[in-house]
Amino acid sequence: MSQHQEPLRLPELSLYVHIPWCIQKCPYCDFNSHKLKGSVPEQAYVSRLLDDLSADLEWVQQRSIHSIFIGGGTPSVFSANAIQRLMDGIRQRVHLAPDCEVTLEANPGTFETEKFADFVKAGINRLSIGVQSLQQHQLTALGRIHDPVQARAAAAHASQLPLNSFNLDLMHGLPDQTLAAALDDLKQVIALQPPHISWYQLTIEPNTSFASKPPELPDDDTLWDIYQAGHELLQQAGYQQYEVSAYAKPGHQSSHNRNYWQYGDYLGIGCGAHSKVTVAEDNRIIRCEKIKHPQGYLDLTRELRYQLTEITPEERYFEFFMNQLRLLEPVSKQRFEQTTGLPASQASLKLQQAITQRWVTETPGHWQLTPTGHRYLNSVLETLL
Structure with a gap:
């Protein structure tokens, strides 16, 4: 153990399950998702997911799973029976905390919505529904296959199901979107009264259809006006911002996402899934990536772990703050030391430029992003490189 490294403490553990198929690939999406051709090989894929989890049990280290997120892709293309089998298999292999949050991503199309009640019976207690917009021309531009009526119905x-919570995803900064149109979209989503809203700006990502043929997006001044006015609307409606793009009614913050942002541990199963795991006895933090393509993932002759790397102390500084500074709450120096094994004094030195710029403030026990730092978060992170 390096003399500059403190013993690591095992953080909370989450489980991410990746289901890669979509009915249609959206032009803005850079996730590991694949347009469905033919029927979904759900039984073979669930079997492989459970084998994947069994192979990773050494990383659980006697911890309970505090949250599960089934993402994609579009997990709601799977049948409720397949999700039931998946959840049963997970419970057989790991212990779920009594208050374990279990989220499933879903599209608002009628085909998926009809399964919601059976998903709940399978153990799903939180849905995340990809609305994205309630304006038909924007849904068309975004490649979405649902319409505003289906989104409201979903x-x-x-809201009528025995869920602990549900989230609606909504984008802003859409092609040619005005301030008035963005706020109208947001008002309509607020009127649906979801306990949680993920309200995030459309960005053009490499290797997407939008990257090869970029649409005309609002300018920076309009984007900032949309953000400020929308933020005020959400606050007035009783939503508390706890992360850059996440707003929740009291008691409805996402446990799973908070664990990511607090630099907790997570197992990732499914094609292209990533894991970040603390191995306390070796004082190491490791990252693992699984085979990315579904065909390779389903090949029983192949090793599921595609890449296994150790996160260096230098990388831990950046990764911790890249995640933690997305939360608007103060950053605990004690938590920094426990989850990175590094001295807070060294982190303070790395943050000095951001502190001088008044992007970050510091107390004996915490660091805190300022409102200006919140706006220029990417610049704050660049000072840590």
């Missing part, structure tokens, strides 16, 4: 249906 939210209404979710």
